[in-house]
Amino acid sequence: MSTDLRLEVSVDDQQMRVFRGTDIVRTYIISTATKGVGFQPGSFRTPTGNFKITDKIGADAPTGTIFKAREPQGVWTTDSPPTCDDLILTRILRISGLDPENANSYDRYIYIHGTNREDLLGQPNSHGCIRMGNADVIELFDLVEPGVPMTITPPSNHRGKLFFFDCDSTLSTIEGIDELARVRGEKVYQDVVALTHAAMNGEIPLTDVFPRRMEIIQPDLETCEAVASLYIETITPGVRELVERLKADGWTLIILSGGFAPLIEPLARELGIDHVEAVPLHLDPEGRYAGYGSDYPTTRNGGKNEIIREWKAALRPNKVVMMGDGVSDLETKPDVDLFIGFGGVVRRPLVMNGSDLWIEKMSDFATDRI
Structure with a gap:
């Protein structure tokens, strides 16, 4: 037996x-x-x-x-x-x-x-x-x-290398949530853009900004699909080539974003990035807004750190790198081996001054430096 x-x-x-x-x-x-x-x-x-x-x-x-x-x-x-x-x-x-x-x-x-x-x-x-x-x-x-x-x-060996990308104003030149707001009219758009910049500049906690923006916008399926397509149309110059170089060098690539997962996943597929860590967005069967993952880590300050630490515990990687444009990205610096600030879309002085490495063109980043 x-x-x-x-x-x-x-x-x-x-x-x-x-x-x-x-x-x-x-x-x-x-x-x-x-x-x-x-x-x-x-x-x-x-x-x-x-x-x-x-x-x-x-x-x-x-x-x-x-x-x-x-x-x-x-x-x-x-x-x-x-x-x-x-x-x-x-x-x-x-x-x-x-x-x-x-x-x-x-x-x-x-x-x-x-x-x-x-x-x-x-x-x-x-x-x-x-x-x-x-x-x-x-x-x-x-x-x-x-x-x-x-x-x-559990594993005891170290395995692989992790490279985390922010999405908005990094992989793509848009801020997805601002584009969701655009369809609600110019005033709503300007209000949401102001909130987004305040959050990315570290002036307002993400925890406060997220519910305020979503209460205003309440996006439907048609709007979400349009923004998902826009992400692909506005891929930052040089991103495709950088992704290919990193993959060839054995990096595991993860999009780590405070944006919405269903909007970002088509972009990830387009770029050949297998992993997306982003906020769930819920629509009802008729395609109407039904809420978002308000408890998802990237809706709050320090949430990106939580996800990076989960990946590190799960894989025991040899090296971890983060690239992004905002303060929520810069916050990850204690949990990564290298933080790369990206200023090719928006140049944020706080991020630039805090970065281990600052670039304004994806083509400026030589992968052999990591």
């Missing part, structure tokens, strides 16, 4: 080992999360600590069975059309956390499952679950029963 088995997952090695006593009886190549380790719901990070297998789902299902909400929804094969989806295939072993910090893992739907991206096993590439090869997950499924203990060991 499997009750004498235990599982150990190494984030550093990207391996799962099956032990019987002190003997290793199986070793599997796996993938944990691209975004590293963590415990927050919606973080797309793999939790660490002590767990147990709770549910077994998919017994006798054909290899490649696609599960959605733990129900079979057809079969994926290598001849299926290409997809970038993180498909849950073949078998599901659902786990529960046994430690206070990972006790939400069951509700986060953290699984061990088969994947359509077997080519990426051996490197962190999941959305938080533990991916396995489809033949391997069948073998493991047959080996274990509910109650089998599992440990996910």
